[in-house]
Amino acid sequence: MEIDKAIRECDDKRLKTKYNNAIYVIQRALALYSIEEVAFSFNGGKDSTVLLHLLRAGYVLHKERQCCSNGDLVDHESIFPIRTIYFESASAFPEINSFTYGTATTYNLQLDIIRTDFKSGLEALLKAKPIRAIFLGVRIGDPTAVGQEQFTPSSPGWPPFMRVNPILDWSYRDVWAFLLTCKISYCTLYDQGYTSIGSIYDTVPNSLLSVSNPSGTAEQFRPAYLLSDGRLERAGRAKKISPSASGQVSNGLDSHQHSGMLSASVIAVGDEILSGTIEDEIGPALRRKLYSLGWAVSCGTVVKNDTDSVADEVERHKCASDMVFLYGGVGPLHSDVTLAGVAKAFGVRLAPDEEFEEHLRHLIGDHCTGDRKEMAHLPEGITELLHHDKLIVPLIKCRNVIVLAATNVTELDKEWDCLIELTRSNGLLGSVEPFVAKHLATKLSDAETAQPLSKLCFEFPDIYVGCHRKSRYGPLIITLKGKEYHRVELAAEALCSKFKPGAFSELNRVSP
Numbered sequence: 001m002e003i004d005k006a007i008r009e010c011d012d013k014r015l016k017t018k019y020n021n022a023i024y025v026i027q028r029a030l031a032l033y034s035i036e037e038v039a040f041s042f043n044g045g046k047d048s049t050v051l052l053h054l055l056r057a058g059y060v061l062h063k064e065r066q067c068c069s070n071g072d073l074v075d076h077e078s079i080f081p082i083r084t085i086y087f088e089s090a091s092a093f094p095e096i097n098s099f100t101y102g103t104a105t106t107y108n109l110q111l112d113i114i115r116t117d118f119k120s121g122l123e124a125l126l127k128a129k130p131i132r133a134i135f136l137g138v139r140i141g142d143p144t145a146v147g148q149e150q151f152t153p154s155s156p157g158w159p160p161f162m163r164v165n166p167i168l169d170w171s172y173r174d175v176w177a178f179l180l181t182c183k184i185s186y187c188t189l190y191d192q193g194y195t196s197i198g199s200i201y202d203t204v205p206n207s208l209l210s211v212s213n214p215s216g217t218a219e220q221f222r223p224a225y226l227l228s229d230g231r232l233e234r235a236g237r238a239k240k241i242s243p244s245a246s247g248q249v250s251n252g253l254d255s256h257q258h259s260g261m262l263s264a265s266v267i268a269v270g271d272e273i274l275s276g277t278i279e280d281e282i283g284p285a286l287r288r289k290l291y292s293l294g295w296a297v298s299c300g301t302v303v304k305n306d307t308d309s310v311a312d313e314v315e316r317h318k319c320a321s322d323m324v325f326l327y328g329g330v331g332p333l334h335s336d337v338t339l340a341g342v343a344k345a346f347g348v349r350l351a352p353d354e355e356f357e358e359h360l361r362h363l364i365g366d367h368c369t370g371d372r373k374e375m376a377h378l379p380e381g382i383t384e385l386l387h388h389d390k391l392i393v394p395l396i397k398c399r400n401v402i403v404l405a406a407t408n409v410t411e412l413d414k415e416w417d418c419l420i421e422l423t424r425s426n427g428l429l430g431s432v433e434p435f436v437a438k439h440l441a442t443k444l445s446d447a448e449t450a451q452p453l454s455k456l457c458f459e460f461p462d463i464y465v466g467c468h469r470k471s472r473y474g475p476l477i478i479t480l481k482g483k484e485y486h487r488v489e490l491a492a493e494a495l496c497s498k499f500k501p502g503a504f505s506e507l508n509r510v511s512p
């Protein structure tokens with residue numbers, strides 16, 4: 001097999017290791033699933049081109065193993081038997097389409113062309129075929145790789161299949177070393193300065209490969225394999241980050257501050273909290289702290305220790321709230337996926353951070369090497385470490401998301417105090433007017449109070465009117481909350497004037 005031979009004969013040790021590991025993953029998959037149960041997701045890009053040739057080599061090696069044990073001869077000329085799927089889109093580059101179709105002909109690929117979106121296309125495919133595992137050319141630097149392993153089940157909400165990522169740990173340099181060493185032909189766009197290819201609408205040649213040209217001639221680009229820093233392979237891809245998340249505002253706050261109202265979301269990560277095995281004390285304490293600062297807390301949720309669940313929740317709140325607080329799921333354990341979820345929500349990868357690792361060494365000690373290193377991976381390009389003398393490990397801030405390491409209220413108090421001190425200088429937790437509130441208790445029935453309370457909401461749109469009971473037959477407690485004391489007083493008077501004198505009693509005086 002020409003690929004296997006080229007690698008064995010080359011003297012690039014790193015490439016040999018990467019190749020062997022990828023072949024191992026492919027062979028594991030081919031041992032676990034029958035050939036009808038696997039598929040290869042091919043799109044003519046450089047990563048999937050690498051994967052195609054690894055699969056060709058891996059399949060032959062797998063067959064050789066099988067035939068050896070049966071005493072049969074291997075038929076090297078047989079067609080590539082792994083079902084190949086291509087999601088063709090109207091916005092694909094014509095060069096990508098022609099390369100994909102040309103390659104399918106050259107290597108006798110059984111190409112299934114799907115013209116719907118990924119999810120519904122896969123749903124239909126899995127209904128029609130017995131596919132259980134799909135090979136993908138996803139690499140650790142891709143935004144979609146966050147939280148993935150070499151074998152990762154499809155995400156919740158997707159049809160069920162195993163994602164098999166044989167080149168997950170390959171770098172940009174490894175990809176090009178493989179393509180060039182094995183003299184594999186690739187899509188012509190890579191010779192014109194394209195380094196990662198999406199759609200015609202979001203992809204241009206990588207400006208880092210631009211060659212200075214005499215005026216008047218079209219801009220020229222060097223080939224993709226000459227890009228020296230592979231971390232910049234996506235520099236030619238338009239970023240799909242929402243405007244508020246990509247804003248330059250370093251403290252992460254948006255225009256709500258001008259209206260005097262800032263809102264925060266508080267997200268706990270923990271299966272044990274969800275199942276009720278442990279009681280969440282941090283969430284209520286944190287929400288009280290935010291409230292006492294004058295922040296509106298728009299949500300307090302609990303999610304599973306699962307990268308996609310964290311990512312979905314952060315994604316939902318990072319634009320809707322001025323600040324998002326996360327706690328739980330931070331550490332070296334398998335269930336500590338909070339930072340991976342944050343990275344995924346922002347479409348960046350987790351990358352090693354030496355500075356953070358140094359802090360962890362103080363905290364955990366040198367004996368915990370492997371996991372400590374894992375823990376020192378932070379969302380790349382969006383992480384700021386907030387240092388304070390009193391904290392052994394700095395707080396982690398990713399744009400407007402703050403990840404707290406606290407595991408109990410005492411630790412939260414300490415982290416919070418440090419955060420407040422730090423924010424005095426940079427305005428991170430933007431100072432807003434604190435809330436003032438009045439609590440009125442009444443024995444009136446819900447039917448008697450319902451309409452006047454609705455009317456009060458219209459009359460005082462700046463005042464929050466809340467109701468709760470401590471027991472079904474106990475008094476109804478009405479909370480009037482706002483930013484201006486005299487408006488809260490006026491709302492209370494207006495409410496009392498709608499009923500007989502003495503219908504309400506004040507529970508306590510104005511509280512912050």
Ligand SMILES: Cc1cc2nc3c(=O)[nH]c(=O)nc-3n(C[C@H](O)[C@H](O)[C@H](O)COP(=O)(O)O)c2cc1C
Nearest residue numbers: 041087118122134136144153154155156158163198
């Ligand atoms: C075969 C296949 C399986 C996929 N499985 C998942 C999945 O389980 N979960 C997920 O969030 N995205 C999945 N995706 C979508 C990719 O993560 C990613 O969104 C896609 O490659 C598009 O990238 P783009 O938006 O940069 O074009 C899958 C895509 C393909 C082709």
Ligand SMILES: Nc1ncnc2c1ncn2[C@@H]1O[C@H](COP(=O)(O)OP(=O)(O)OP(=O)(O)O)[C@@H](O)[C@H]1O
Nearest residue numbers: 041042043045046047048086087136137138196197
């Ligand atoms: N339209 C598609 N059809 C089939 N598979 C796809 C499609 N888009 C993405 N994939 C799968 O997802 C993988 C990752 O896509 P990605 O765009 O990161 O890599 P690539 O296209 O192979 O290379 P490049 O980064 O240069 O664009 C692909 O290798 C392929 O397995």
Ligand SMILES: [Mg+2]
Nearest residue numbers: 045196197198
């Ligand atoms: Mg691509």
